Amino acid sequence: MVRALFKRNMISGIKVLLILLGVISMYTVVIIYMYNPEISQMLSGYQEVLPEMMAAVGMTGIADNILEWIRIYLYGFIMILFPLIFEIIIVNKLVVSYIDKGSMAVLLSTPHSRKKIIFTQAVSLAILVSLLLICVTTVGIASCQIMFPGELDVKKYILLNGSEILLQLMMLGIIFLFACMCTDARYFYAFGAGIPLVFFLIQMLANMGGKLEKLKYFTLYSLFPSGRIVDGTQGYLIYNLVMALISIAFMGTGIFYFTRRDLSV
Numbered sequence: 001m002v003r004a005l006f007k008r009n010m011i012s013g014i015k016v017l018l019i020l021l022g023v024i025s026m027y028t029v030v031i032i033y034m035y036n037p038e039i040s041q042m043l044s045g046y047q048e049v050l051p052e053m054m055a056a057v058g059m060t061g062i063a064d065n066i067l068e069w070i071r072i073y074l075y076g077f078i079m080i081l082f083p084l085i086f087e088i089i090i091v092n093k094l095v096v097s098y099i100d101k102g103s104m105a106v107l108l109s110t111p112h113s114r115k116k117i118i119f120t121q122a123v124s125l126a127i128l129v130s131l132l133l134i135c136v137t138t139v140g141i142a143s144c145q146i147m148f149p150g151e152l153d154v155k156k157y158i159l160l161n162g163s164e165i166l167l168q169l170m171m172l173g174i175i176f177l178f179a180c181m182c183t184d185a186r187y188f189y190a191f192g193a194g195i196p197l198v199f200f201l202i203q204m205l206a207n208m209g210g211k212l213e214k215l216k217y218f219t220l221y222s223l224f225p226s227g228r229i230v231d232g233t234q235g236y237l238i239y240n241l242v243m244a245l246i247s248i249a250f251m252g253t254g255i256f257y258f259t260r261r262d263l264s265v
Contacts, residue, residue, distance in 0.1 A: 001116065001119060001120040001123060002110075002117060005107070005112075005117065005120050005121075005124075006120050006123070009094055009121065009124035009128075010124065010128070012093060012094070013090050013093065013124065013125075013128040014128075016089050016093070017086070017090075017128055017131065017132050020082060020083070020085070020086040020132060021132055021135050021136065024079070024083075024132075024136050025135075025136060025139045027074065027082075028070075028074060028078075028136060028140050028143065029139065029143050031069070031070060031073050031074050032069075032070065032140065032144055032147060033143075034073075035063075035066050035069050035147075035148065065151065065153070066144060066148055066151045066152050067153050067156055067157055067160075067230055070157070071160065071226050071227070071230045075160070075224075079136075079164055080200060080203075080221065081200065083129065083132060083164075083168045083171075084168070084197070084200065086128075086129070086132060087125075087129060087168065087171060087175050088175060088192070088193045088196075090125060090128055090129075091125060091172070091175045091176055091179050092179070092188070094121050094124060094125060095118075095121055095125075095176065095179040095180065096182075096185050096188050096192075098121075100185050104117075113259075114258065114259045115255065115259050118180065118255050118258045118259065119255055122176060122254070125172060125176060126172065126251070129165070129168050129169060129172055130165050130169070133161060133164055133165045133168065134165075136161070137157070140157065140161075141154060141157065141158075144157075156229055156232075159229050159236075160226060160229045160230065162240070163224060163225055163226065163229060163236065163239070163243070164224070164226075166243040166244050166247065167221070167224045167243055169243070170220060170243045170244075170246050170247040170250070171199075171220075172247070172251075173247040173248075173250025173254070174195055176192075176250065176251055176254045177192070177250045177253055177254040178191045179192055179254070180255070180257050180258040180261070181254070181257055199219040199221055200219075200221060202215050202218055202219040202221075203215075203216070203219045203222065206219065206222070220243075220246070223239050223242055223243050223246075224239070225239040225240070
């Protein structure tokens with residue numbers, strides 16, 4: 001990697017990371033604080049009154065423990081959408097804006113190869129996304145230990161967030177690929193940002209069940225095995241492996257395409 005560029009990427013990305021970390025941490029702490037039988041019954045009532053709306057955002061089921069509570073009320077919407085927003089912002093910041101503003105041409109005029117430069121950007125993006133989610137995981141564990149000591153299954157919670165990291169790296173791969181391919185920022189937002197958001201909307205429709213449930217086969221978010229991890233069901237490692245391979249494939253294709261594209265177009 002290009003060390004100076006990597007250092008600059010970390011400094012540039014950390015500002016956005018801290019903002020998103022603050023927002024997600026706030027939701028995490030509030031959801032954990034709300035864990036009690038009375039609130040659970042109230043939200044279960046919402047599920048009966050507004051079943052389709054609650055299902056669309058993944059907030060369905062009865063929580064028998066704090067880990068299930070967190071999965072239902074955080075990992076169906078908040079932990080899907082907000083990291084995605086972060087990914088769109090930092091890919092635009094570290095790849096698209098470099099190309100649009102001509103900064104990439106300056107970087108390419110240095111002794112470093114295209115492959116080395118874009119690989120540095122890819123690694124920087126993956127580290128920033130992973131760092132965000134690792135910090136959120138730490139906040140979640142600390143909050144549970146303070147408010148409900150001993151009730152959180154820490155091992156499963158870490159596994160859940162490990163899968164969350166792979167899910168978000170998969171979405172990052174899509175965004176990164178189109179950042180490397182698109183010749184205009186408008187196309188990047190249309191496809192790089194648009195496709196993951198479409199997947200998210202399809203997942204919301206699939207969550208509503210009935211005939212719409214078949215839509216789960218048309219969105220990559222269905223690979224997130226949160227329920228399997230929390231329930232202790234076997235097979236979640238296969239889903240994790242598939243997400244990891246898809247992420248590597250998208251990132252690798254983006255790097256390959258960038259090394260051969262005409263940046264003057």
